[in-house]
Amino acid sequence: MEVTTLLADPRVISLETIRSSEKSLTLAVRVVRSTAQCPRCDRASERVHSRYIRRVADLPWLGVAVRLELQARRFFCTNTLCRQDIFCERLPSVVARYARRTARLNDALTYIGFIIGGEAGARIARELGMTTSPDTLIRRIRQSATPEAPIPRVLGIDDWAKRKGQTYGTILVDLARHRPIDLLPDREAATLAAWLTAHPGIEVVSRDRFRAYKEGIARGAPTAIQVADRWHLLKNMTEALERWLNRQRPVIQQAAKDATASQEVVIEESVATHALHAPVTPQLQRSMEQQATRLSRFQEVKELYRQGATIRGIAAKFRMHRRTVRLLLNADECPKRAPPRRRRNKIAAYLPYLKQRWAEGCHNASELWREIKAQGFAGCESAVRHFIAEWRLNVEPELRRKRHLSSGAPIRRVTIPGARSVTWLLLHDESKLNDQQRAFLTQFCEQQPEVIIAQKLVRRFQHLVSRRDVAAFDEWLTEAKNSKLPELVNFAAGLAGDAAVRAALTTKWSNGQVEGQVNRLKMIKRQMFGRANFDLLRQRVLHSG
Numbered sequence: 001m002e003v004t005t006l007l008a009d010p011r012v013i014s015l016e017t018i019r020s021s022e023k024s025l026t027l028a029v030r031v032v033r034s035t036a037q038c039p040r041c042d043r044a045s046e047r048v049h050s051r052y053i054r055r056v057a058d059l060p061w062l063g064v065a066v067r068l069e070l071q072a073r074r075f076f077c078t079n080t081l082c083r084q085d086i087f088c089e090r091l092p093s094v095v096a097r098y099a100r101r102t103a104r105l106n107d108a109l110t111y112i113g114f115i116i117g118g119e120a121g122a123r124i125a126r127e128l129g130m131t132t133s134p135d136t137l138i139r140r141i142r143q144s145a146t147p148e149a150p151i152p153r154v155l156g157i158d159d160w161a162k163r164k165g166q167t168y169g170t171i172l173v174d175l176a177r178h179r180p181i182d183l184l185p186d187r188e189a190a191t192l193a194a195w196l197t198a199h200p201g202i203e204v205v206s207r208d209r210f211r212a213y214k215e216g217i218a219r220g221a222p223t224a225i226q227v228a229d230r231w232h233l234l235k236n237m238t239e240a241l242e243r244w245l246n247r248q249r250p251v252i253q254q255a256a257k258d259a260t261a262s263q264e265v266v267i268e269e270s271v272a273t274h275a276l277h278a279p280v281t282p283q284l285q286r287s288m289e290q291q292a293t294r295l296s297r298f299q300e301v302k303e304l305y306r307q308g309a310t311i312r313g314i315a316a317k318f319r320m321h322r323r324t325v326r327l328l329l330n331a332d333e334c335p336k337r338a339p340p341r342r343r344r345n346k347i348a349a350y351l352p353y354l355k356q357r358w359a360e361g362c363h364n365a366s367e368l369w370r371e372i373k374a375q376g377f378a379g380c381e382s383a384v385r386h387f388i389a390e391w392r393l394n395v396e397p398e399l400r401r402k403r404h405l406s407s408g409a410p411i412r413r414v415t416i417p418g419a420r421s422v423t424w425l426l427l428h429d430e431s432k433l434n435d436q437q438r439a440f441l442t443q444f445c446e447q448q449p450e451v452i453i454a455q456k457l458v459r460r461f462q463h464l465v466s467r468r469d470v471a472a473f474d475e476w477l478t479e480a481k482n483s484k485l486p487e488l489v490n491f492a493a494g495l496a497g498d499a500a501v502r503a504a505l506t507t508k509w510s511n512g513q514v515e516g517q518v519n520r521l522k523m524i525k526r527q528m529f530g531r532a533n534f535d536l537l538r539q540r541v542l543h544s545g
């Protein structure tokens with residue numbers, strides 16, 4: 001957008017007078033040329049039929065709205081062979097037919113719309129003296145032509161959440177030019193295949209190991225080399241380790257207890273993001289175990305699907321409804337089971353009181369139960385205990401330490417790390433672990449020697465992927481298959497069956513930059529509030545690229 005003249009197009013119109021009122025300026029303008037071209041036969045005519053006034057909004061002047069009062073003319077067509085008798089003169093560089101705004105005002109509004117969106121855009125435009133509405137801006141974004149991008153040689157594909165954990169779209173990025181080139185409304189193989197068929201000539205496609213993409217590329221661009229994204233490979237590797245660790249939960253628990261017993265100090269700090277603090281009630285213990293089972297099943301479902309199992313097959317294997325399988329496949333994280341509703345409702349009325357008492361320092365469930373029972377609470381003590389257990393997990397370690405010191409003898413506490421925390425411990429630089437973390441690992445390795453095999457395999461995989469060492473990869477595959485650790489054996493089998501994995505180790509292309517594009521997309525989506533319809537989002541992402 002470039003504005004250098006007072007009038008929209010001084011070659012076409014000239015200024016007659018300026019009138020000003022409190023809130024606006026009116027520029028009376030007339031057309032410079034004495035002739036006009038018939039839109040049907042293109043012949044110029046000088047014979048004016050009649051004149052009329054067109055009033056259109058123009059760019060504001062220092063925040064003051066500006067109106068053009070344009071003396072427009074109708075002409076006779078003088079070509080006797082033309083079917084058009086009378087025509088209105090056209091001034092496309094100033095204002096389109098029937099438009100209520102000059103072309104340059106519309107350009108400015110479109111520009112504002114693309115940069116900050118409809119809602120905020122309309123507010124700013126009004127502040128600047130351009131009367132408009134969010135809907136108008138959004139219409140202008142929609143009506144703009146999608147920028148033409150050349151067909152990329154190297155394409156990066158990834159998914160993005162339309163609604164977190166529920167529906168996904170696909171972003172396509174030109175990896176050589178570092179630009180998003182299209183958004184697809186879903187992540188189905190057919191949609192991707194159709195797009196690729198319509199854009200022939202792509203040589204390399206980088207993708208994660210999501211199966212629909214693999215299929216879509218094979219169908220839509222069969223000659224393109226598929227490259228598995230290295231970052232996703234590493235992520236899948238640690239997920240396989242996590243799945244194995246999930247099955248080691250009893251050993252992890254025992255190792256954590258033994259490691260604590262061998263130490264003098266009471267463990268208060270968590271070694272883990274997912275660590276849980278004792279005291280662990282039997283109910284809490286059971287719910288933790290159930291959650292761990294759900295998590296490992298969730299991960300297994302995802303892995304099986306990635307390896308090519310059908311939804312029907314997975315449903316049969318785990319005795320789940322197919323809808324549940326689909327739900328899990330579409331979820332980012334393992335869904336948590338909703339807390340029992342009836343209990344929550346019954347106690348809900350007393351929560352403000354309980355929270356207040358909790359904040360005051362009363363952390364005794366029986367005591368709290370007696371207090372609300374006196375107020376009319378009909379539930380049992382375990383309902384209160386259930387809530388308190390959750391709150392207790394969030395208590396600051398510092399606060400707990402003080403409490404125990406003041407109450408006399410310290411209570412021994414065991415921190416039981418979750419599978420993800422153990423993964424982190426196993427892959428972290430050993431010299432940087434603290435004594436407590438090291439004590440846990442020593443115990444764990446002693447009680448489950450297979451962990452050393454798993455750790456070595458994962459570390460070597462990380463190393464060979466980061467160095468793109470194909471020779472080491474073949475050796476690694478054999479060793480992983482011989483490891484007898486089912487999760488790692490399966491993972492290796494999946495890799496061996498995917499040619500894109502080998503390509504990931506021989507080409508330089510990677511999806512690293514796609515993540516940046518997805519983040520930009522998320523930012524635009526946030527700006528759009530509830531208006532993030534797919535077509536609108538697509539326009540804004542492609543225009544701002």
Ligand SMILES: [Zn+2]
Nearest residue numbers: 038041077082
């Ligand atoms: Zn004509």
